[in-house]
Amino acid sequence: MRRGDRLTRRQLLTRGGIAVLGLAGGGTGARVAMAGGLLGKSPAGPEPGHSGPATEPVAGPRTLLAELTAAETHLDIGGQVVRTWAYGDQVPGPLLRGTAGEVLEVRLRNRLPDPTTIHWHGMAVPYDQDGVPDLPAPAIGPGRDGAYRFTLPDPGTYWYHPHVGVQLDRGLYGVVIVDDPHEPGAYDAEFVVVLDDWLDGTGRTPDQVLRALGGGMAGMGGAGMGRGGAAGGQAGAGPAGGADAGAVGMAAMPGFRSALLGGDAGDVAYPHYLVNGRAPGAPATLGARPGQRVRIRLVNVAADTAFRVALGGHRLTVTHSDGFPVHPVTVDTVLLAMGERYDLEATLGDGAFPLVAVAEGKGGQGLAIVRTTTAGATPPVRARPGELGRRLLRMGDLRAADGVSLPDRRPDRVHDVVLEGDMMQWRWTINGHGDGDMAELPVALGERVRLRFVNLSSMFHPMHVHGHTFQVRRGSAPGPRKDTAIVLPLETVVADLVADNPGRWLTHCHNLYHSESGMMAVLDYLP
Ligand code: C2O
Ligand code: CU
Numbered sequence: 001m002r003r004g005d006r007l008t009r010r011q012l013l014t015r016g017g018i019a020v021l022g023l024a025g026g027g028t029g030a031r032v033a034m035a036g037g038l039l040g041k042s043p044a045g046p047e048p049g050h051s052g053p054a055t056e057p058v059a060g061p062r063t064l065l066a067e068l069t070a071a072e073t074h075l076d077i078g079g080q081v082v083r084t085w086a087y088g089d090q091v092p093g094p095l096l097r098g099t100a101g102e103v104l105e106v107r108l109r110n111r112l113p114d115p116t117t118i119h120w121h122g123m124a125v126p127y128d129q130d131g132v133p134d135l136p137a138p139a140i141g142p143g144r145d146g147a148y149r150f151t152l153p154d155p156g157t158y159w160y161h162p163h164v165g166v167q168l169d170r171g172l173y174g175v176v177i178v179d180d181p182h183e184p185g186a187y188d189a190e191f192v193v194v195l196d197d198w199l200d201g202t203g204r205t206p207d208q209v210l211r212a213l214g215g216g217m218a219g220m221g222g223a224g225m226g227r228g229g230a231a232g233g234q235a236g237a238g239p240a241g242g243a244d245a246g247a248v249g250m251a252a253m254p255g256f257r258s259a260l261l262g263g264d265a266g267d268v269a270y271p272h273y274l275v276n277g278r279a280p281g282a283p284a285t286l287g288a289r290p291g292q293r294v295r296i297r298l299v300n301v302a303a304d305t306a307f308r309v310a311l312g313g314h315r316l317t318v319t320h321s322d323g324f325p326v327h328p329v330t331v332d333t334v335l336l337a338m339g340e341r342y343d344l345e346a347t348l349g350d351g352a353f354p355l356v357a358v359a360e361g362k363g364g365q366g367l368a369i370v371r372t373t374t375a376g377a378t379p380p381v382r383a384r385p386g387e388l389g390r391r392l393l394r395m396g397d398l399r400a401a402d403g404v405s406l407p408d409r410r411p412d413r414v415h416d417v418v419l420e421g422d423m424m425q426w427r428w429t430i431n432g433h434g435d436g437d438m439a440e441l442p443v444a445l446g447e448r449v450r451l452r453f454v455n456l457s458s459m460f461h462p463m464h465v466h467g468h469t470f471q472v473r474r475g476s477a478p479g480p481r482k483d484t485a486i487v488l489p490l491e492t493v494v495a496d497l498v499a500d501n502p503g504r505w506l507t508h509c510h511n512l513y514h515s516e517s518g519m520m521a522v523l524d525y526l527p
Helices: 206-213 243-248
Strands: 010-015 018-023 063-076 081-087 096-099 103-111 119-121 145-151 156-161 174-179 189-198 272-275 284-287 293-300 307-311 316-321 324-331 334-336 341-347 352-359 365-371 413-422 427-430 439-443 448-455 461-465 470-474 477-482 484-487 492-498 504-509 520-525
Touching: 063 096, 096 103, 156 293, 156 341, 174 189, 174 293, 189 307, 189 352, 189 365, 272 352, 293 307, 293 334, 316 477, 324 477, 334 341, 413 439, 413 461, 427 504, 448 461, 448 484, 461 492, 484 492
Parallel strands: 063 103, 096 174, 189 293, 272 365, 284 365, 413 448, 439 520
Antiparallel strands: 010 018, 018 063, 063 081, 103 145, 119 156, 156 174, 189 272, 293 341, 307 334, 307 352, 316 324, 316 341, 352 365, 413 427, 448 492, 461 484, 461 504, 470 477, 470 492, 504 520
16 A cells, blocks of 8 residues: 655645545656546536546546545534544545546544555455555555556445444445546436434434344343344334443344345334435435436435435436446336445436435335426425336346457356344354455466355345456346445345455455445455
């Protein structure tokens, strides 16, 4: 990891809250032009003809520099001020944006009381930039600075978050957009829509929640804590004991059920569901003009909540899954689990429309307002557009676009990745391994590898692989490229990948409380 030693000669351009730094020269002699490639596009739309750096009179790729400060802060999340941890005193954190092939360098100033990292979710960065503590780079200590530097790989919608404990369930997350220098960009406007479940600063911290569930380090002795249903407790019954548990006031669990998720919909009751950092009572407004074709980049950064999303009065055409293009499919509503992204297109009507993110199986919802006129009345806080009950996108509807579909090939190696949970103990395992004893999935450079995610538990798990974007298979048929895929209870999801990025890569459930309670394995390149 580089430590900011390359930031000596710089030019500071501040745009919309992010420091964008242009760097000339540097240790490698790379030449750099700075044209404000980060956060370049306003929500109202990309500048027409944006087509990347092809005409720039510089040798070598551009380097984009950004500085992020992770710190404790107070934030208004729409009607409530909370104390939390965030990047740049904002939630979501600053949007990072560049074009594929450009170099992104992010300096991280850690002003948190704990060590932290940044993981680049979904991006095929080199192993030493992956932001998992000691795999291989150490975490950045409190009060210290660190830096990440890599060439922006595949175009698409990605995100960043810490990979230390349950820090993600505070306000530490942001979006990375990698533009495609070859994409025509057949849209007039763009909305980045970030969905989150929120509890930090409302009376309990994510660490208290993890302890009350019985996961993490020592646990609290477990049975019944926060899982009243599984442990035979009753709804509303308090936790079985312990100081944290009292403060946490976990919802007992029989309540969270969803047919779409195959039963159990989550473990943690959240007081708020946020869209772009705002609770429904004071929602964010996404502005455009009537008749515009809008690209909506949906990102679920929640820790324990899947969202079902619809835009009142509109159908949605799905164009990308986890950053990669698909053959377009038009639906009314999409379900995103934790870590997943979909890019959608819609042609906007004239008025003010609710963009609703129902916390699937949990009852609450997040809201943003899409507004194309100043005249229209604002939709109500509890708006439930009919689209939510109409045609839902299924994984089986999606097929990777031809340019990104993996060539048909027999796998060189097949790994079963067996997902199990002991609800009583709050232990989650992969191939029988949990807690600090990760299952190893060996692969060799150049192989076609097949992962078969076999869910033997009674809960859904969004399974994520670092450093690679796999392709889901349905029998012999190719599905979408993804880096995070929902595996429903008692279901098997088959995912093929090309082993082309050497390292030791985490493969884990993106339910943060599951991964922190053992549901993590490592895809390990053989020497
Ligand atoms: Cu968002 Cu280990 O990942
Ligand atoms: Cu899980």
